[in-house]
Every structure is written in C-alpha cells, then in structure tokens.
Amino acid sequence: MSSPAPKSPEQNEKTKKYDRQLRLWGDHGQKLLENSKICLINATALGTEIVKSLVLPGIGSFTIVDGDKISEEDIGSNFFLEKESLNSSRAQIATQCLLELNPDVRGDYIDESVEHVISNTQNFFKNFDVVIATALPEKTLIQLSKHLWDIDVPLIVCRSVGFIGYIRLQVKEHTVIEAHPDSESPDLRLSTPWPTLKQYLDSINIEQLDQKEKSHVPPLAILHYYLNKYRNEHNGQIPQKREDKEILKQMIRDSGHSEEGNNRFVLEENFEQAIHYANSCITPRSIPEHVKVILDDDCCINLKQHSSPFWIMCAALREHVQAEGELPLKGTLPDMAADTMSYVTLQNIYRKQAEHHIESVYRRVQQIVRSLGLPQDYIAEDEVKYFCKHSSEIHVIRGSCVANEYHKANPDLTFDLEDPDSLIFYYVILRGLERFISEYNAYPGQLDDQVEPDILKLKAIIGKLLNEWGCSNILRDERVHEVCRYGGAELHSVSAILGGCAAQEVIKVITHQYKPLNNTYIYDTITSTSATFCL
C-alpha cells in the first residue's frame, strides 16, 4: 500500500471549502461541475432555491431568464429577493443575490420572457448543460421541451403549488459511469485466479502453518486453499448451492479454531472473514444483465464519428469482454484481518492486474478513436480508468420528450390510475391546473371568493383531459378541492425541498454519477410521501 508523504496541513483552500462534496462526487465530478453552464427560466422561489443549491457547490455559471418585475408576493416566498427591490427586474435581483453566495461562480441574466428569447435569439439554449424551468405556461413548455429535445440539451421542469411538488427530467440519452450502488460484493476472482494471484495463493499451505502464522494469514489465502481442497474432492466443481457452500465453510471452520484455555475454542478473525467471503465471492462473476444489454446496444455496436466517449469506451469494453470473458478487475481489496506484508502483497497483485485491464481497454479505445478519425486525446486515460473500475455499474437512460405527454391519447396512465391512492392523480391535477391557467389566465382559487366555482371549472377540465387519454374519471374530488384551496400559493419550505432535490438531479446529469430520476417525481408534503413515474 502506498503511503505518500502527507500534504501540508494547509490544504489548498478549494479542497477545504468543497471538502464535503468532494467526498460525494470526487475531483473529476467537481471539475465537470465547475465547467458547467446552466440556465434558469423564471426566478420563482423554487427556481432560486435550485440555483442556490448549485451555486454553493460551485457550478461554473448560470443565466437567469425572467421578464417579470418583483411583487410583494415574490418577496414573501423568495429568499433571494429583498424588500427594497420591489418592482425591479426579478432576473437582475435574483442574479445579484445568488452571486453573493459564491465568488467562484459567474452569473448573468436576461430581463425578457422566455417566449421572447425563444422567438428572438437563435441557438440561445445550445450552450447550456442543463436548462431548468419553473412556472411555465403549458404552451411555452411544449415549445421549449421540443426545442431542447431537438438540440439535445437536458431540461428539468419543476412546479411547486401549495403542498404539492413536481419534478420532470427530460434527457434524450443519459449515461452513468459511477452509479455508486448502495452495496456490492468485492471483486476477488477467487474461482478464476489469474496466474500471478494463483501462484501467490498456492504458495501458502494453510495446514503447515503454525498457530501464530495461521492467525495472520490473509482470508483470501484461506479461502483459496480450502476452495482447492473442496474442488479436489468434488471433481473440480465450485460449490454452487447453499449446502455445498456450507461444506466449504465447515472445512474452514474446522481448521480455524484456536485454543484459549479451559477447552474453549475461538475462531480466528481471518478465518471468520474467509467464511464470510465464501458466501458472496466464490461464484464466478458473470457479466451483469444490465451491462450485457448496454454492450449489445446499437450505439455500442455501430459506432459513428459523433459517438460519445461513453459509447466508444463501451465498444472497447465489449471487445475486452469478448476476449477475456470477464469485466475489468476493480483492483481494490477490501480491508481484511491479515499481517501488513501479505496484505500489501495481495493488494499490489490486485492493483497490477486492474492496471493491466485498464491498459487493454485503453489500447482498444485508442484503436477505435483512430479508426473513427477522431483526435488521439478524444478520450483521456483517466476516463478509461474510472470507466473500467465502474464497468459493472454503467447505466443508460433513454428519456422521452415532455411535449409527447401533450399529444392526444398520451400518456398511458391506465395502470397507475387503478390505485386510488396513487400520487399520479396529482400529476393529472397539475395538468388540469396548467390547462386552467391557459384558459382563464389565473390559478384556480386565486381569488378568495372564486374557490368554489374554480373547483367545478377545474374538475370539468380534468374530466376532459382524462377523457382525451381514454381513462375513466375516478379522481377523488377532495384532491381537486385541495389544489384549488392553494390558489397558486408557493410555500417556501416546499420549494426548498423540491429545490434541493431538483438541484441534486442536475448535478447527477452534469457529473454522470448516481442514477438520475426517470422521469417524473411527485412530492406530497401533506402525507410526506412521494412517487416516481416514467411517462
């Protein structure tokens, strides 16, 4: 194990400042974040909360598009608009306040409506990594989502009404390399050891060790030794079923006891760990199903000149897997009870083999890059390194365009609507709310004396929508009533929750780490429940 000389206690300021998040997405993720450009449409409370959660961790820059002037209601719900700025440009004041949060971030604004920008500025959205939209009218949303879909810029649409929140992520294709799964078993390859590993492990004869040596021998050597013994006794087979693994574990248990006076026996810790690994780590690591699907994807097989680095690396991985039969070795050894010398030796063996696999994949990547006529530095070796290390976690999302949800007979909600408690009903109501706004130019229930009549109007609109979608009208009336009660109110604490969640999804999209939402999220603050739907 290498132990580089410690850095000076004075870490550089940036590392210290961003310390917590570096733990979450690493230097490479942070770099992507720092180079990113995002656009916010409408500086509502929700919109500025999202940007706040992106400015603090240090995105590169943001641009706010908003033609509205600041009202008193805005000041009541939006922390980033001060009371002195009543009637000023909402885009300008929000930009100024957000920039105060982090001097590393750049920001600018356009004091025009998004409709104006769409029809007057060609290619305006092309340079953004993500566009965030809040409080968009139906018509604008459809237009914007189509446009961003065509130019392949991710869009995240958010809405906060009373206690209800909605987030919709639109990405044409999104690829994830580091999914950071909750748990995974270590990649040890004991059933198929490569020559160096085999040679090393073969050199340790457990049964000839004395008591002291035995208590320090690495668990992998123990497992290897008894696995061989088991195989010799079982026609070279590896234990597959639980009963078979139990036989192997018993062999380890029998030899791993040491005497501790009064005829009391304890199992040495390293033997205990060997038994633990016998559960999860001796079955040959097959290529996970989700990785197979990706490697057989058309994008992987038929590369084009504009193929993304991800797909080129997948193609190289495919070749590697065809040649080797296994994914590249992760190369990290879990901590285990063993003496330092053997632990370090083993760790080096694993690391060397992983480097060897990275080289193999990188060589293939370079060949492909050359054959596609792309520049040699199109994909850096570091990228290949991360890719190999996480090759069992790779993930691809193919999204759908928001505008499609507005075509007749779409979306298909019949299944979700069968459960009367499903939060999908809030999606239906929010769609009704959008339609209501385009028809009446106000939120349902906006005026105190209009709540009751608006409930009827909104119910009629929703009935029509459900009818268009071919669904029977089974909506619970009280939910429509509840949304009319809100009268378009935006509650700061609800927007704060949604803003935090939406910002996290934006970070996932930018860093290609963690799996993002696919694709619609509804949050209900009343019951503190939420649900995801793929529309």
Place this chain on the structure above:
Amino acid sequence: MEEVKESHQRRWIHLRKILERPGPFSHPEFEPSSDVLDFILNTCKILIIGAGGLGCELLKDLAMMGFRHIDIIDMDTIDLSNLNRQFLFRHKDIGLSKAQVAANYINGRISGCQVVPHCCAIEEKKDDFYRQFHVIVCGLDSITARRWINGMVLSLLNYDENGVLNQSSIIPLVDGGTEGFKGNARVILPGMTACIDCTLDLYPPQVTYPLCTIANTPRLPEHCVEFVKVVQWPKENPFGVPLDGDDIQHTTWVYERSLERANQFNIQGVTFRLVQVCASEVFKLASSCCTPLNNFMVFNDIDGIYTYAYEAEKKDNCTACSNIPQSVDIEDPYKMKLKDLIDYLCENVKFQMKNPGLTTTIDGKNKTLYIPTIKMIEERTRPNLSKTLIDLDLKDGQEIVVADITTPTSVIIKLRYAINDVEII
C-alpha cells in the same frame, strides 16, 4: 397612512391562502382564520439546535414560513470549510459565532424577524430555557446532542396525580439526520410517540465500533476516522512511530486518509434535503393546517429519488421515555468488574453511552461508584473500576443511577444476576 395589519400584508399572501381557507386534508382541529398566521408571526416560539449548514437552512426556511420568534443555539465559530454549505456566512465572518452571524443575517434580511442567538453548548441551558418553546427542531448531525435534547423534552413532561400526561407540557421535537446512505426526518411528540432512544438501534454504537463495521460498512464519518486510527495507521505506519494525537503531521495524515475513505463510501450529502422536510413539519405542527408526519421518513437519492414514511414504534422499555428501570443481566458478578459494566453501557445498542458516571445506594447511604467527569472524584473512584461487582457490595436487584452526556437526566439500571444465592464473602 394607516399601517396594514401585519398578517394582512401582501407578502404573506401565499401563507394566508393555506391558513385562512379550509382544506379537505386539514388537521381535525384546524380552524382556518387570520388568527393562525397571527399566532405564527407573533406568538409561536421556535428553537433551532445548531447553526451549521443544516441550522442555517432551517432558519431561512422557518423565517420564510412566517416564524419570527426564533432562537438558535450553537457554540461553534465559523471556519473556512463551512462556507460552501452555510450560505448565510461570508469569508469576512470566519472566526465569528455561527449563531450570532446567522441571526444577524436573517434579522437584516427579513423584516420583523427577531432571531435570538445563543453562543453556548446545549447543556449550558436549563429546563426553564427549553420550556418556553412551542417546537424544537434539530439542525445538527450529532447523535449525542440529539439524545440530550430528546432527554430534555422528555424531562419537561408533567403528569397529573393519576399519571395522565399533561398535553400542554409536550414540546414537539423535529429532527433530520443521516443513517448510512439514507437520511431520515422525524417528528417526536415526547411521551406520545417513539423518541430518539426508542429507535437507537438505527444508529450504530458510538464509542467502539466493531471492526467489521468500520472496515466494511462505515456509516458515519467517525467510522472512517476510527478505521484509519485503528487499522490503517498500524498497517501503513507512515512515520515509523505510534500515532500521536498532538502531532499536527499525524492528525493531518489521519484526517486525509479518513476523508479518502469517507469519499470512497460516499458519506454525507442527503442531510440537507431532510432539514427542508423538517421545516415543513414545523409549519404543520405550529399551524395544524395538516397532520404532521407520523412519524418517520426515510429519504435516499442515490438512484432516482426515493422516500418512505412509516410509524416508528414507541418502545415499552425505552431507556429514555419509559420511566422503567433498565435491567442489566450479569452472568457472573464475581468476575464482572465495574469497568466491564461501564464498557457494556457504552457498547450495548440500547444504551450507547459515551462516558457514564455511576452512583448507587447501599444500606441507605449514597455511594459513588465512578464519576469520570470531575477530576478529583475520578481519581478517588478509579480503583473501583478493577473491582468486581461483588467486591463493591452490589447485590442482585441493585439499582444504579447512571449519568451520561447523552441525557440531561439520569438512567436507572437494575442489576440482575444469573447466579442465584450470591453470598457476600
């Protein structure tokens, strides 16, 4: 010109719609009127524990939800590494009290807001201080402090002569925290619903971590530090000498390795979104505009966004909220030393104490067994640590009063010997 009544100002129009109109999902006791906002603006007192990243977010969210009488307590000062998550602090504030700077910022920004800072440890405040609040909300990530506050709100409960809980003595506690890769938010109605100690088994033990935990499944940053100290240092021995906690080079090494490790296991992160859930819950509790979370919510956004709400159960024999002496089974009081008993209290999932002090009564007289916190008494009682329970005259059924920083009150444990007919020799 006549001043518009505060609760009628346009800036509150969002809140007014929610609070002045009846809704189908409102709490049964909710009576919509302008009095509710008036209560939130002018009467309701909230205490925020912690003015770090989480506390500041809570403070902003609550102030934006109309709360104006907010107290915030934190003993720490601002450090450079705080700046990226604590958006109320600027570079010029480094070295100043977190609570003070946060309070000044919010009071200056939101008109009418009267945040009162307290720059001290929570233990320095007594019951009278805590009793004045309508809701207490935790914005910190320390299990010990959280348990202390939990013990405090429990100690404020009062019961009538029939043992019936006086409802007005209940101060709801709202808390958000991380548990492994997931986070949780919860609402505690002390004496009524599960308290922090009822669900202590959700949190990993504090003092000594089993090696398998710190090596393979670290769930807290502390695990990583512990791992580096216990495993990685001896293994790598970077300076060829034993670890010296006072040597800056050594501590830097441990810090950096712990960071790498925490990074590898991807600890931290979701807590931020949980305090925002907490702010909504405080609003629900204070306004009754809808039923609060009952009572536990799990949040995870590693793969999409996922939440799950359920009712954590109140434990009949909870060390904190059950008022029942806790039995401790002793296999062999002739062999068990006082030190072993203390280790047990620290390591057992149910107790998870940090540094307990033990006293008891023998033949009607008070006897101090061990008090670690006062130097003179510690020295005097230290020899007891290596004595067995029998040597100390402790009998089967003996009640021992245990004090610890995890609770402002004390826990009574009752020894239960497996060997009967113990004879005092």
